[in-house]
Amino acid sequence: MTRTQVNGKVWMSAAKGAVLPLAILLLVMFMVVPVPALLLDIGFVTNILVSLAVLFVALNAARPLDFSSFPTVLLFATLLRLSLNVASTRVVLVNGHTGSNAAGHVIEAFGNFLIGGDYIVGIFVFSILMIINLVVITKGAGRVSEVSARFTLDALPGKQMAIDADLNAGLLTAEQARVRRQDVATEADFYGSMDGASKFVKGDAVAGILILVINIIGGILLGVVSHGLDIGTAARTYVLLAIGDALVAQVPALLLSIAAAAIVTRVTSEHDLSGQISSQFGVGRAWVPVAAILAFLGILPGMPHLIIMPAAAVAGFVAWRLRNAAKVAASAPVEAPPPENPAHIEWRDVSDHAVLGLEIGYGLIALVDERKDAPLMGRITGIRRQLSRELGFVVPMIRVKDNLALAPNAYRITISGVAVGEDEIWPDDLLALDSGALDGTVEGRHTKDPTFGLDAVWISPDKRNEAVIAGYTVVDPATVVATHLNHLIVHNAAEMFGMDEARKLLDALKEAAPQLAEGLHPQPLSLVHIMSIGRALLAEGVPLKDFRKIAEALIEVARPDMSVDATVEALRQRIGSLIIQTLVPVKMPLPVITLDAELEGLLAQAMRVSGDAKHPIEPALGSRLIDQVTEAARPLMAQARSFAIVTSPMARRALSRLFRPHLPETPVLSFLEIPDGKPVEVVAVVGNEARIGRPERVVAA
Incomplete structure (x- = not known):
């Protein structure tokens, strides 16, 4: 690109940026500086041109946001019209006594052509235009703008959440989500601005009435007092000029009111307004009764047959053409999609972007079938919502799909493509869980609960009451899968x-x-x-x-x-208080298992020797620790009590890695993580010779 081309582009950009400031200065000049009649004519024609352009841009917009600058354009168009009114009022009052062309040829033409030079007719025509503009179009458009703004702002949080949900589900890219968020924000700004911009049109209509009254009264007074005209001549001269001035301003105002009403009443569509209306009126069966009713009216005595019968014929012809077009479209052969090339492989064929997945055998499809209420899908949605609140981030969408490689009643849970859990359920039966305090047994298919490994029995639905009486906890298959899924998501949250x-x-x-x-x-x-x-x-x-x-x-x-x-x-x-509150209530003591001083010394020595090693604890010592802590924790787990293992800050991370595979539900804390004043109940002290079963109650200092 040459330097001349670059300079030309810079100059064009600067010129475009200067258009709006210059236009505003011109508006101010019309209001303040006396202008000749020729310049006034140019201004009136420009006003009509701008109004027509705004109207047709509004009619050709496929959705309101396609003309998002409309409120600002409406403001400047209103200011242009008002500045012309001020300038024309000055000219009419100063030079009106010289004749009907005193305020330019445009006002004279409107006064003579539209109302035939009769100012009485002009007053009535202007009054009708004002009623149409102010009472009908402007009032209706203002009400639609107000309601649209209210509903748009109320729906804004829901739309933002829907975009976030689609983004988390992988249905949108980050760029698409950004564009949608921007569209939602622009839509809210647009309807809010339109609610205020509709007041411009209403105020302009009221200003037109006041300016007309001022021109008539002021003109008659000036003509009689200052220029020596008799009252009849002054009335004819000044009223005709005032009506012409009012009409030349109100016709563009009416066009802008129609544009505003068209914009705020638009429903988003892929077509412009003409295309949308024509596509919805293009129904042949709707035109048949129109033609029949017009034909019936045309044969009634006293009706204008030469006008109604041709209209009925036109409606019948339209119905016939539309019905034929529909038949041709229905009989047209449907183009078959091109056959897939077996040698062509897409990225979507080899990649799966879903973080969470649930694969099911064909025997479990009924659990996710919407025609059968999809009991599992509802539980999955509830799990995601609940866990998102508990974990603090949005749990990804769970993609459910069938897998013919699985057994008919088997399912598999995957995270990032890695299987983390799988089992087999019976969709037509119920699972009876051994609660540990049974008063009897129930016949069925013995198994293990996939989530916690409890003894369980698959029973037929007719044995539910028998199992409940015997002390079993009975759950349906969808709950079994949902509980397993919930458990695995919690324990693998870091992977997501x-x-x-x-x-x-x-x-x-x-x-x-x-x-x-x-x-x-x-x-x-x-x-x-x-x-x-x-x-x-x-x-x-x-x-x-x-x-x-x-x-x-x-x-x-x-x-x-x-x-x-x-x-x-x-x-x-x-953040020790945040960690502790997930284990026990505020006023309850925290049950803990601690290590004796000798063992803590061994661990401290191991930490110093190993440095930053991932597993610094000697295997034999680690095995002994696991056995003794597991033995100490067994009574607490049998009572379903939450507890923690407490050690020194130096050894906490290493012990956490050591115990996590064996006691995944048990947190490992350091002394410094327990808040001051938190009651602590020492239920066991583990050492070279474990001292278990002698609980002590202390308060962390």
Whole structure:
């Protein structure tokens, strides 16, 4: 591109930017500076041109947002018309005594051609136009704008949530979601602006009436007092000029009112207004009764037969053409899609972007069949909603699909393509779970509960009452799968928390606490660090729903040179109250299993020797620890009591990794994570010789 072309583009851009300021200055000039009649004629013609352009742009818009600048355009068009009214009023009052062409040829033409030079007729024509504009079109458009603005603003949160849900489900890309959010925000701004812009049209109509009255009264007074005209001549001269001036302003005002009404009453469609109306009126069976009724009216005595019968013939011809066109379209051969090329492979054939998946055998399809109420799908939706609230981020959509490679009654749960759980259920039976206090037995197919490994029996539905009386807990197959899915999502939440989820947490924090979000990201923590910290917390059962408190603690402890593990350990000591409240209520003591001093010394020595090793504990010592802690925890698990293993801060991370495969429900805490004043009940002390069964109650200092 040459320098001349670059300079030309810069000049054109600057010229476009200067058009609007110059136009506003011109409007002010019309209001303040006396202008000649020729310039006034140019202004009136420009006003008509702008009004026609606005009307036809509005009619050709496929949806209201396609003309989103309409409220601002309406403002400037109204200002143009009012400035011309001010300028014409000045000319009429100053030069009106010289004749009908005193205010230019446009006003003279409107006064002579539209009303035939009779000012009485002009007053009535102007009054009718004002009634149509002010009472009918403007009032209706204003009411539609008000209701549309209210409903659009009320629906705004729901639309935003729907976009987020589609984004999380993988139905939208991040760019598509951004565009949709922008469209939703623009729509709300547009209807809010239209609610106010409709008042411009109403005010303009009222101003037209007042200007007409001022021109008539002022003109007659000036003609009689200043120019010596008799009252009849003054009335004919000035009233004719005033009516011409009013009509030349009200015709464009009526066009703009029609444009405003067309915009606010539009329903979003792929067609413009003409195409939408023609497609909806293009129904042949709707025109048949129209032709029949007109024909019946045409044969009645006294009716204008030469007018009604041709109209009936036109309606009948339209009905015949439309019905023939529908028949041709229905009989047209449907173009078969081109056969798939077996050698052509798409990315969608080899990749599955769903994070969570549920594969079922063909015998379980009834559980997700919408024609049979899809009992499993409703439970899956409830699980996602509940877990999203508990974990602090939106759980991804769960893709359910059949898998012929599975047994008919088998199902498999996958996370990021990896199978994390599978089992077999019987869709026509019920699962009776052994509650541990049975008063009898029930016949059925013995099995294990897929979630917790409890003894269970598959029974027929007619044995439900018998099983309940015997002490079993009876659940349906959909509940079995849903419970298993819920359990696996909770224990694998870290696998579902990625960069996108971390970004959404930051975005939500930025809306609620912008300064806090700015102090957290991008310094001292990058998005990758925030994601890794979130995963580490979720892996140990710490939810992210109180992310604001977590962010405040991170700002206090995080440094750019700290590792993720060190940051997490320091963070846990600041959010100990968040961790504890997930285990026991505030006023209840926390049951804990601790290690004796000798064992803590061995672990501290191991930590110092191993450095940053992932598994620093010697295997024999680790095996003995697992056995003794499991033995100590067995009575607590039998009573379904929540408890924690408490150790020194140095050994906490290593012990957490050691115990997680064997006691996944049991958190490992350090002494520093227990808040001051929290009651603690020591139920067991594990050491070289475990001392179990001698509970002690202490208060953390």
